Amino acid sequence: MPTVTVGQENNAGIEIYYEDHGTGQPVVLIHGYPLSGRAWDKQVPVLLDAGYRVITYDRRGFGKSSQPVTGYDYDTFAADLNTVLEHLDLRDAVLAGHSMGTGEVTRYLGRYGSARVAKGVLVSPIPPYLLQADDNPDGVPRALFDGFIQAARADTPAWMKGFLDNFYNMDTLRGTLVSDQAWQSSWNLAVTASATAAVACIGTWTTDFRDDLPKIDVPILVVHGDADQVLPLDKTASRLPGLVKDVRLVVVEGGPHAIPWTHAGQVNTALLDFLRA
Numbered sequence: 001m002p003t004v005t006v007g008q009e010n011n012a013g014i015e016i017y018y019e020d021h022g023t024g025q026p027v028v029l030i031h032g033y034p035l036s037g038r039a040w041d042k043q044v045p046v047l048l049d050a051g052y053r054v055i056t057y058d059r060r061g062f063g064k065s066s067q068p069v070t071g072y073d074y075d076t077f078a079a080d081l082n083t084v085l086e087h088l089d090l091r092d093a094v095l096a097g098h099s100m101g102t103g104e105v106t107r108y109l110g111r112y113g114s115a116r117v118a119k120g121v122l123v124s125p126i127p128p129y130l131l132q133a134d135d136n137p138d139g140v141p142r143a144l145f146d147g148f149i150q151a152a153r154a155d156t157p158a159w160m161k162g163f164l165d166n167f168y169n170m171d172t173l174r175g176t177l178v179s180d181q182a183w184q185s186s187w188n189l190a191v192t193a194s195a196t197a198a199v200a201c202i203g204t205w206t207t208d209f210r211d212d213l214p215k216i217d218v219p220i221l222v223v224h225g226d227a228d229q230v231l232p233l234d235k236t237a238s239r240l241p242g243l244v245k246d247v248r249l250v251v252v253e254g255g256p257h258a259i260p261w262t263h264a265g266q267v268n269t270a271l272l273d274f275l276r277a
Contacts, residue, residue, distance in 0.1 A: 001064065004087040006080045009068040016080055017064035018057035018088075025118070026053040026090045027275070030081065032099025032124070032257075033201050034160060034190040036063025039098065042264035043271065050272055057084055059100070061197025063189070072200035074207050078107040085116050094275060096121035098260055099231065103127065103207060110212025121221045121271060124228060124257050125236050127209035128243055138235065145206055152199045160190040160198070166229040169256035177262040213243040220247045221274040223267055225255020248274065 003015040019037060027047055031039040037056030047054045058065040060080060061072065081104050085093065093116055097105040102125035109120060132139035152159040164186050168178045224237035241247050250270045255263045
């Protein structure tokens with residue numbers, strides 16, 4: 001099982017599990033909460049068929065990676081990504097994140113620069129800044145995040161059920177764009193996450209990325225659904241043009257948070273058009 005060591009907890013290494021397939025320009029796919037690299041199952045075959053080298057990895061605490069009780073912040077997540085890129089010695093890479101994964105892309109480019117990176121992709125992004133503050137009055141009140149944390153801590157499986165209902169817009173898309181089996185597969189994966197990570201990652205959603213965004217000097221594609229119940233378009237993606245030098249925004253009509261699955265055709269077309277441009 002391919003892994004790279006990103007740190008140590010007590011006497012054990014903290015291992016990040018990754019998969020590396022194909023040849024050509026590397027595309028690194030970074031998953032969202034609360035899933036794993038398998039969240040990209042509708043993108044990986046398409047990218048491989050198009051001639052790209054595709055790397056997925058599981059964030060610490062999720063999937064097949066180690067489940068430490070520390071390191072659940074974007075500085076550490078970006079450092080983990082940096083270790084993966086250095087371990088594989090990737091060059092001219094495209095970093096593509098979904099949901100929480102967009103934080104890794106943004107913080108990595110803000111902190112480590114673009115020496116290894118040609119382009120970036122943000123799908124259903126968290127940036128620029130979700131939390132309501134004096135200088136961000138249109139953000140989300142902290143009490144909402146505190147409630148999420150309380151719910152996740154009290155009954156993680158039940159929290160995951162409610163979160164995934166909103167993730168897929170099951171109230172409107174169940175039985176058409178989302179099967180019960182696809183939802184169940186995501187829930188099965190979600191409840192294997194570290195109990196620590198399942199709670200601690202919620203606090204990272206309030207990270208302020210506004211200082212990172214102006215430092216990004218590669219082209220960025222942003223793809224977001226206009227029916228996203230988890231990260232509303234008007235509080236996230238629609239604010240990015242003007243904060244990033246070179247950005248293209250694609251809005252998926254009727255798209256929920258989970259557009260890489262529900263609207264894979266549109267996401268894949270936008271992604272391939274951007275990669276080939």
